[in-house]
Amino acid sequence: MSINKLPKKQVSGYIVGMIPLTIILGVFRLGYIKFFYDSLGLNEVLFIIGMAIFMIINMLNDPLIGQWQDNTDVKKWGSRRVVYIKYFSPFLVIAFALMWFPWSTDAATPIGQFVMFLHFLxxxxxxDTLSNIVTMAWMALLPDMTSDLGERTRINFLGGILALFASFVVITVPTMVDNRQFFQIFNITVAVISYICYVVVVKLSKESPEHQHDRSPPLLTAIKQTVKSKSFMMFVGFNFFRTLIASIQLSYVFLFLILIGPENVGLYFLIVIIVGWSSSILCMKLRKKHGFKKLLLRFTTIQFIGGFILFFLVLIPSISIPAMWIGLAFSAFFGGAGVFGVIMQTLPIDEDEVKYGSRREGMFYGINALFTKPTESIGPIIVTIVLVLTGYVQNSPVQTDSAMFGIIFVFYFIVNIFVALSLIFVYFYPLEGEKLESLEEELNELHQKKREQLNIKTNLKNKL
Incomplete structure (x- = not known):
């Protein structure tokens, strides 16, 4: 399929949405466990109970949100996606800013812990619910705007570059949480910046007119049609473990900094971002020649094998620190093929549109979240159990050898198991080669028919 570039204004409007996605979710993921569990001192049992309840809420609200957005009355609201960003982003940034003002700082009494638990949950x-409404609508814009795989990857990558610069705003979050007043002011500023970005997204983003009147079938039918897609469920399996890895690596950066030193937080993020970004550029250049699936399989396999070697090297005291830094760069580079996640995610939506005639991004993102959002609770629960078993001391820069081993075990063994499991789903992902080419041709033909039908309706309406 040839690359049909979208107007710069439209692309700019879309990728600006990456800024609040990076800074708001970045602060949340980097800071909320550190804030509630490590800084305020929420009890381990209450923390795990809260994460379990949060997991259920997280799972159930996304498919409902997706179905709701897919069946938006365009005549009433003017759009299928942008309307949700316009009206829910103010509530999102307010909820974000207020989160960091404790309801209780009394970790020593049962009532103090209970109030803290309520605040947490x-x-x-x-x-999360408001974030899902806004983010799901924003994400659905990209596959709606273009069906070209190269253009989707390019726009996603441009958003990644913007995210690179935006991420520098949040890289010191793990070290600023304990300075509560400064952290609160910082997050109010983040909320204001994020809202301004959402206003820009609303003003500049443009949805494809031919999809404005597409509708999703009733909820149960929509769910059945979605989960029957093999390509989609293979993406879900892949994304489940990738999200699980991210939930550990982002939320527990403060633990990794115990290993390498908190003064190295800037260098940590520079390596992760710049090396990973460089790898993604390389993978994008190699995609046409080798195909995204083959590259993703090769890079992830090397990442897995190298990860296990690094686990044993890190346990050798004389070379532990150098091995950690080498491992960080190694993992970031061979994780760069993850840039193709956007292709794996959006192709099943295209396949579904060809099969049923309507685009249903909301339901696909919602069902994906139904399966993958629990990882945001599962990851912290797994890590918390390991920390308790190995004797980790909350909010202490000095840990026992046992606790240090627990941290190493999490980042170099458990994470690597999840990398290996994600490979299985990439291997069985069916949309490649001739099947992919055929899908692209059928999708082009369908979109052309939709545009012709829309033109006929518009002309008839004008004549009347």
């Missing part, structure tokens, strides 16, 4: 649940 209610604030992260409200924030």
């Amino acid at each position: 209610i604030s992260i649940s409200i924030f």
